[in-house]
Amino acid sequence: MVSALDRSRVLALRMATQRLSSAPLATAADVVELLTCVQSQERDHAFYSLAMRSRRSTYAAVRREHDAGAFLRTHILRPTWHFVRPQDLRWILELTSPRVLAGMAGRHRQLGLDEPGLVDTVIGQTAELLRGRHYRTRAEIGTELTRLGSPVGPGERLGHLLLVAELRGVICSGPMQGPHHTYALVDEVVAPTPTRDRAEALVELARRFFTGHGPATVKDFTRWSSLTATDTRTALAELGDDLEQVEVEGQAHWYDPEAVPRRSPAAPTAYLFPTYDEVVLTYPTVGxxxxxxxxxxxxxxxxxxxxxxxxxxxxxxxxxxxxxxxxxxxxxxxxxxxxxxxxxxxxxxxxxxxxxxxxxxxxxxxxxxxxxx
Incomplete structure (x- = not known):
């Protein structure tokens, strides 16, 4: 029998699961691992989201972890920035990027990037510029491509091509250069990881999401992952009793009750959440x-x-x-x-x-x- 939870209980469970009202995790990278992918288009605000859930209490401490490669900032899941652990990068890209990239044909045409071979050529040139751990900013890549006579230089088209290169798993973040984001070759900064077949990866991503973000709905997962409702229901059926299903205001939610820590007596009563914080953005159904x-x-x-x-x-x-x-x-x-x-x-x-x-x-x-x- 499916039990019912009221909204206040669900919100309290999420706050504890995400380590906002329970004991913080040791490091920022531990938070990224718990949440699997953390939206980070506003990087410095997203650093604060990690600090709120960990013992890395300053911007400098979170940045040191990022610059050391403990977690990466790249386009994954959706065509926007996220933090992700290096060991999770390849299998999540392999699972989710095909659907995201397939939806970009219209944008390619709009930017004049639909000429056969153009995207592959410029991505190849970019990879050569980064080879040997020559971390470069977007502006530096644009300048170098112009010097090489590339058909794409600084501007909106380059930004889009870098996004595509990230979604393909060619490039990701390198250490920050002052306040600026740099790019690195994935094969030079991410150790090889075992491959997963699609069915295994789908179940694992669903498990990680509902464990780190639950209680959550099918709609919450599809928004977060860019996968389909059919894929989500297939994964939930495979997970079976590993997750508990509850009803919240007539909506089915799933979570792992064993993964919910106790609320800390020192938990704050008020929070200033960044716009794209995972506890704010993730739940279009019950917020x-x-x-x-x-x-x-x-x-x-x-x-x-x-x-x-x-x-x-x-x-x-x-x-x-x-x-x-x-x-x-x-x-x-x-x-x-x-x-x-x-x-x-x-x-x-x-x-x-x-x-x-x-x-x-x-x-x-x-x-x-x-x-x-």
């Missing part, structure tokens, strides 16, 4: 409830992210980093009591400590102005 007087932005804005207090979405925040300080601007529901406002300020202080900067805190009133960058 955090919003305060009735939530000060929503006029339109979706990636620079204003969720403020969570006692399991409730109570407002929006953004940060502006300067040399010695970080300004954190929050907009909170007017009904939020003083004690909960104080816990939000404490969450802002944690962010400042992560960045090793003084906090300039502003609790402004009203709806955030649209970003005009």
């Amino acid at each position: 955090f409830p919003a305060a009735p007087d939530h000060p929503y932005a006029v339109r979706p804005d990636p620079f204003w992210a969720m403020v969570l207090s006692d399991g409730e979405n109570v407002g929006l925040w953004k940060r502006t980093v300067a040399a010695g300080s970080v300004e954190v601007d929050v907009r909170l529901a007017p009904s939020l009591p003083r004690a909960r406002r104080t816990s939000v300020r404490v969450a802002a202080q944690r962010l400042a400590a992560f960045l090793e900067r003084d906090l300039a805190y502003a609790e402004n009133k009203g709806t955030p102005p649209p970003w005009r960058g």
Whole structure:
């Protein structure tokens, strides 16, 4: 018999599973392993997502792990950036990239990249530029391709070709160069790993997702993985009793109850989540409830992210980093009591400590102005 859980219980389970309200994991790479792939198109915000779940409490500590290759930043699962452990890169790409790449034909035509052999030629030239661990930024690759007389130089077409090269498993991230992302050859920075057949890989990816993100639905997994609902149901049938099925507001969810740690008595009561944090982005079906007087932005804005207090979405925040300080601007529901406002300020202080900067805190009133960058 399938048991029922209410929304608050499901949200509490997710927070514990993702190590936000339970004991943190030792390293940032451990967090990436737990979540399998962590969306990271806003890299520095995503570094904070890893710190929130681990004992790597500063930006510098998380960056050291990244630059040492403990986890990679690359396009995987969907045509956007994710963190992934090196040992998981190849088999996940082999499983998920064919479907993603098949959907790019129209974009190739739009960018004038549909000439036979053009994509392969430029990706081959890029690989040669990186050979020998010559880590290069996108700008440096564009400059070198122009010098070589390549048909593709700096610009949007190059960015798209680098994405394709990542999805094919040719290139991935190298160590950061100042604030800039660099590229490396996968075969030079990722050790060989055993191959998996498609059925085995599908079951393993589903197991990892529902263990690290559960309770979650079929729709949650298909959004995250880019795989089909049919594939997902096949994997769930194969997993059988390894996962528990529960009903949440009429929706079937799956998770591994044995993988849920205990809530820590030291767990925060408020969080400033980055826009693309896995606990915010992953669940289009059942997410955090919003305060009735939530000060929503006029339109979706990636620079204003969720403020969570006692399991409730109570407002929006953004940060502006300067040399010695970080300004954190929050907009909170007017009904939020003083004690909960104080816990939000404490969450802002944690962010400042992560960045090793003084906090300039502003609790402004009203709806955030649209970003005009």
